[in-house]
Structure formats: C-alpha cells, structure tokens
Amino acid sequence: MTSLLKQAEETLEKAHAGINPRWYPRYHLAARAGWMNDPNGLVWFDGWYHAFYQHHPYSTKWGPMHWGHARSKDLVHWEHMPVALAPEGPADKDGCFSGSAVVDGDTLALIYTGHKFHGPADTDDNLYQVQCLATSRDGIHFERHGMVIDTPPGLHHFRDPKVWREGEFWYMVVGSRVGNTGQVRLYRSTNLQEWHDEGILAEAEQGMGYMWECPDFFALNGSRVLMFSPQGLVAEGYKNRNLFQSGYLLGEWQPGQPFSHDGQFIEMDSGHDFYAPQSFLSPDGRRIVIGWLDMWESPMPEQQDGWAGMLSLPREVSLGDNNRLMMKPIAEVTALRGSYFPVPAHCLNNQRVFVAAEAEAVELLLEWERGTSLAEQYGMVLGDGLRIYVDNQAQRLVLERNYPDFSLMGTRSIPLPEGSILSLRIFIDRSSVEVFVNEGEACLSSRIYPQPGQRDIMLFANSGAAALKEAGYWSLDK
Template sequence: MKLKQLANANDAVSEAAKKVNPRYRLGYHIMAPANWINDPNGLIQFNGEYHVFYQHHPYSADWGPMHWGHVKSKDLVHWEHLPIAIAPEDNCGCFSGSAVDNNGELTLIYTGHHILDQEKDLFYENQNIAVSKDGIHFEKSHKNPVIAAPPADSSHHFRDPKVWKYNDKWYMVVGNSTKDDVGRVILYSSLNLREWEYIGVLAQGNENLGYMWECPDFFELDGKYILMCSPQGIESDGDLYQNLFQTGYFVGDYDYETNEFIYGSFTELDHGHDFYAVQTFLDAKGRRIAIGWMDMWESKMPTKEDGWCGALTLPRELRLGENNKILMNPVEELTLLRESEHHVCTNQSINGSYLVETKDNLIELKIDFDMAKTTAHTVGLKIRSINQEETLLFYQKENQKLTLDCSKCGKEKDGNRRTILESDQVLSLRVYIDRSSIEVFANNGEATMTSRIHPKEERLGIELFAENGDAHVIDFTYWSLKDIWK
C-alpha cells in the first residue's frame, strides 16, 4: 500500500471536514469527519481498546472507491478518529471484512473489489489481509490475495469475510451466491491466515431469500450458533422486509467436526428504516456486541448536501431470549453520556396528551406503561418540533403492533415501520434521539427500530399521548446527553 495514497486520503478528509454543515451531525454516534461511510468493519478489542473500522470514501459524500476509516475508544462511548487504515489500488476497492488479534498483530481481512467494466457492472472479488503492530498503521501482505477466487459453482459475488479462531484453527465465512443467484454463506479454514482451505457451504437460501447474502457473521450465543447476514433481494411481505435490503439471522446448532449447521428460519433483526450490514465481536467482558450501518441503500440522504453521509448505530449487547429470539440492548457504558436527569412522572394516568418541553436534540428516554391498567387503544410518544414536524412511536393494544412513523420528519414517502410486540403487562420503551437519528429498544430488546430523521424545525419537546382511553405511566424519565465530538 502506497503511503502517498493514504496521505492523500487523510488530507482530503481533513480539508472536507472544514466545510461540513453541522445541522445534522450526530452527537454520540460513530461517523467520519467528512464524506461517505457505510458498513462497519473490523470490530475488535485490541490491547484494551475498542477499534471500529468502516467503509469510507474520503473524496466525496457519495459512495466511491472504498477505503477503511478507523476510530477507537476505551469505553465504547468516547470515540477518537484515527488515520485511514487501508486504501485501494487503481480500479479497486477495499470492501468489507473483519479484524483479529494474531498473537499481538492486528490483522484486517478484507475483500478486494476489482472493477472490469463499471457500466456493465463487471467485477471480480478476492480476499486479502493487512497487518499492524501498533493498531494504527497497516501494511498489506505480499501474500495477497490470500483467497484468489470463489469456488467453481459460485457467481462473482464473493465478499465480506468474517474470521474467528476456534481451538488452534482460523475460520472464515464469506458472503456469496450460486451461479443461479441464490444467496449463501461459504466456509473456509486456515492455520496461519495466509493459506485457506475451502470447506463448503455453511448455509444457503432459496428463491425467496435473496440473490446475495452480504456481511455474514457466525458465532456462538448462549449455547446456540447464530448466522447473521444481510440478504439482497428479499421481497416485502406485509410488515416484514420493508427496506431495500435486510439484515437478520438464523439460529441453530453447529458441529466443528462435521462442519454441519442445522438451523431454523430467517428472522429480521431490526424493524426500522436504516439498519444494515451489522457486525459483532466478543469483548473482554464476554459480551457479544453488535454495530450496524445506520442508513440504507438508495434512500434519501440529505446530509450529502452538507458534505458527509452515513453513520453507525450505537453498540448493542446481544442475548438469546425465549424461542431463540435475539435481544438487542444498548451497552451499559452508554450511561456515561448522561449529563442531566429529568424525572417527569411516576404512577400517573394520562388522557389525551402530556407535553414535556425541551429543546435538547441529544436525549435518552425511558418510558414504562402499565398495559394491564391502560384502557387506551393506542399509547405512545411524539418527538415534536415547534410547528408541524414530529416523529411518532406508538403501540396499539388490539393488534399488538409497535409503529415508528417518520413521515413528518424527513421520510415523507415510506415513513412507517411496524413490528409485532406482545405487551400485556408492561410496555417498556428506551429511546435514543440524536440530531438525525432515533433508536428504539422495546421491552428489553424484544424489538428494535432504527431510523434516520431529518428535522428542519427547532425542537419543542416530548409528548406522551393516549387515544380512546387512559394510559397508565409507571415511570417517565429522560436524560440530556453529551456531544462526544465537541
């Protein structure tokens, strides 16, 4: 990797950052100083610090030749921008991948994306590595590509390697598709990260599960094995699969001796507008932590006008709940963001609406409704601006659906997302609002909804509401949060 390429890329970002319009800049999420980002890559805890890399185009707020941007943190909350880690060669991109600690050597495993004809979308992909002793400066291996081509029965889609170690052997899953466009994940093994043996297909879909499975991740969670992936090409089905592309998981049992994965059906992981390409890692506390891209392909992205585009979600701890359902909740360290606590009400019934005025744009909310004592057909909250703009989150008792409505806050078309949530006793909502994002965690992670919002008006406050009856509020507390980037 030519040092001049990296220097030019870092200089370009530094210059672009001086011109960024701050109106939608996030206060406590990972984003680049300027220009485009998408998938999180290389999530790892290395030498006691958390590292997150991300797909990055340093020369434009639009997608382009992919570099790896880089941040690190001691606490998963306060992030520090580091120099761009790897840059592509001519007519190439350093696509998504992962990171491992190889006896003190931080190793990035990534896809080389090589364009043959841009207009005809002709390309080929292979797998490569770059290494670092200090966790900041990386050198591409002279052994690259470490996997030169996909298996013979494969299409040219062959990307996003996720690598882990089991006993004394390295394993890699790669997103792939068959020659007749059926999405799948394939498996490799290695003793040294340089020479890889193809094992076979770990899991494969059908004509209903998309033509390509991007960003696979495979790990053990609470006694089961989880395959996460981001299928492209699933058709919408009622409230399911409403985004252009999906992110979800299979739960099953895996045998390293036979390399057989026996698994159930595909389940969506998040039901908002803007959640894709999730990746997980295991930290020193034994937690499985996930971070996703907080945007969606081909969606409205007004921040491009401001000189930047793309952000990552808050870090979320994963657990396996009842019926093999993955529960996602914010990591406990996020309480470090809290600057002031505002205890609004306890054990109070509301009829109609209850407004709490606040101009804060960085807020954490915790609201618990006693649904056994609630007679209202619909309960929820509005993040209100001073005039017409608002973001709605509401729950309907009759059909047990939780709805996030962003149609009056930047998503005029296709503004609603819904998911089933059984809440006969307590409806617990934990909501993080940043300047241009909302992340909802309902009933301790039984449902999550992640969306970008783009308000143009000043904030008025938070309004609780009940329709056709009373809502019983057990507790309503909110916190003003700090801006880590200031």
C-alpha cells in the same frame, strides 16, 4: 503513509471543517466527512476498541471504498484515526470492501474484500472479488499482504469475510452469489495466509435472497448464530419492509460438521435503517453488535451537509428463553447520562404532556402499564416528524416518521410483546432514533431529520387514557 492515504487525510481534514452540524450525531460514530457505510473490523486490540468502516472520503456518495478508522476506550467516546486502507493495489484497485479484524499474537490483522474489474465496470462479467490481508503492530499503520483467497471459479460476487479463531484453526465465512442464490462459504487456515475451502456453510432456499452479504458466525449460549444481510427478500405483510434486511439463522455447528438450522430467518431490527451488522467479543466476553444506521437507496438529507451515514449504538446480544436474539444497549452508554428529568404526569387522558424542549441528545425511559392503558393510541412525539406509539386496535408498537421534504415517510411496527409493562428505552440523537423494547426483546432504529423548532418531546393519549409506571429522560453528551 502512502500517497493515497495521505491524500485522503488531507481531504478529510479540509472537508470536516466545512460540514453543517445540524444532523451530525452527538454520540454515534460517523465519519469526519464524506460517505460511510458498513462497520468493519470491530475488535479489541492493545487496550482499545477499534471500529473500521466503509468510507469514501472524497464525496458524500458511495465511491471507491477506503477503510475509515476510529478507536475508543469504552465504545462510547470515539477518537478518529487516519484512514487505514485505500484502494491502491492490484487486488483491490477498485475498492477495499467490507471485512473483519482479528488479533494474532501482538498483531492486528484486517481481512477484507478486494474489489476489482478486469475490463469495463459496466458488467458483472468483468467483476472479481478476492479476500485480502493487511497487518499492523500499532493498530494504526497497516502493511498490505495482498490477496489470500482468489475468486472461486464461476463466481463474481464473493465478499465480506468474517474471521474467528476456534481451537487450533482460523475460520472464515464469506458471502457469495451463485446465479440468483445467496450463499455463505466457509474456509479454514492455520496462519491467515493459506486457506482451505471447507465448502458451503449455508445456502438460500427459495425466496431467501439472491445475495447474502456481511455474514457473521458465532456461538451464543450453546447455539450457533449465522447473522447476515440477505438481498432480494420479498416484503410480506409487516415483514421485510426495507430494501434489504439484516437477521439470523439459529442452529448447531461444530468444526468439520454441517450447520444444522431450522431455516427460519428472523429480522434483528424492525426499523427503517439497520444493515450490515457485525459482532465482536469484548474483553469480558460479551458479544456486541454494531450496524450501519442507514439503508441503501434511501434519501440521505445530510449529504447536502458534507457527510453521509452513521453507525448504531453498540448492542449486547444474548439468547432469550424463546431462543431469539435479545439486543440491548451496552452498559457503557450510561456514561453519557447527565441529569435525569422525571415526567410528573403518570396518567394521560385524551391529552398531550410536555416532556423536553429542543431534544438533540437524550435517552427517554417510558414504562407503560398495559392493563390500564386503553387509549386507542398512546406514546411519544418528537416535533411533528416522529411518533412512537402503541396502536391498541392493531395491537402493535409503531414507529412513524413524517419528513415529506425529504421523501421519508411511513411506519415500521412490531406486535405488542406480552406482559403487563411495556418498557421502552428510546435514544434520540440529532438525526436518529433507536427504540429498545423490554430490555432487548425487539429494536426499531430509524434515521430522522427534524427541522429547527421541531425537537420538542411530548407524550400523548388519544381516544382514552394511558398510564405510566415510570417516565423520564436523561440528557446525553460526550
């Protein structure tokens, strides 16, 4: 272990003992202490799922990026591993930025962005981002091989490589910025070390963002999905309400051919906090996505507790009948379930019904009967800070959070989906909520910060009646 990795480990061990656990997740993956952002290097290798992530071990603020590391047998129960990468070479002296991982025979390869300034760091003119390689035989200790792709001429923002194998070649997509236009660039290799420039895979049209971060490109049900996080989209009505977005373009592609798509960018998650998702394949062939359950420049009250940032639940993605991505929690999350507690009331009429006390880690199932639920608003509340409800006048499903002490207030919403039953799976952790609608038709994910005594779950119906086909919850724990 290098001196910088050893120093990071010693810092984390000491800091972890001192964190305040009030909002630290019970079943989501978060760093032991310090700062976490993008998931990186999601991969199955040598009998384990591995999740790497952007990490600053020395403070709860973003800083010189390291790669944190955890592994799991089931994507639910995580074991923290030593920090995998530290910014300690000429190619990444100012940060080991986001990237991906692939299995090459008996070797685990990490491909990541080396972040460096040639001169003062106060101007992008001195910024250079290159793609680097590190390999491991045991999945824990990594040998660094330095830069494998230099910054293209005239570029400065050139980051977040995602690598996959197709036929006899490795392919890589990288996000970039040319002026105020976001791009995804494509590369090809036979050995992960020498890469051939295949040109621009996709480029932003007017209004589609000045930088495309964290690109991911994969096949799904015969189509090709370009998943990425564009920066610079303008909010439009209910769309693009967060500082930055995460979503996808759907189209067709074969090696050596252009990526053909309709230009329709579709957001993947409609909550306040979901960014930089990355996908990978499970051994049984499922396409699974994990995102950062936060948003840039949003308040993060947990910083005062010694940690910051967490990852979403792993989500299985599929392509629906309407050619839209579906995302639902992976089947393995049911292993967290304890006892099931049914809600006895199945009709609410201008009333509130108690469901659970001091809910820190639960999965709530609500199946509302749309045809007989005519209340102006009906849904659930967690304390006085979170409401998830149907607004019948607006015909929308709304996630509303109200934590004025932390400047976290406001709503996110989606149009009510069609169908006679509105099925909601709501996962509540100590400082997060993830809502899955109708088995993955839509998702809304947000951070929440309940104070002591503000964790009781209630159901409600205002100005009318609402009917439930099924309601209940499971306690969740590791």
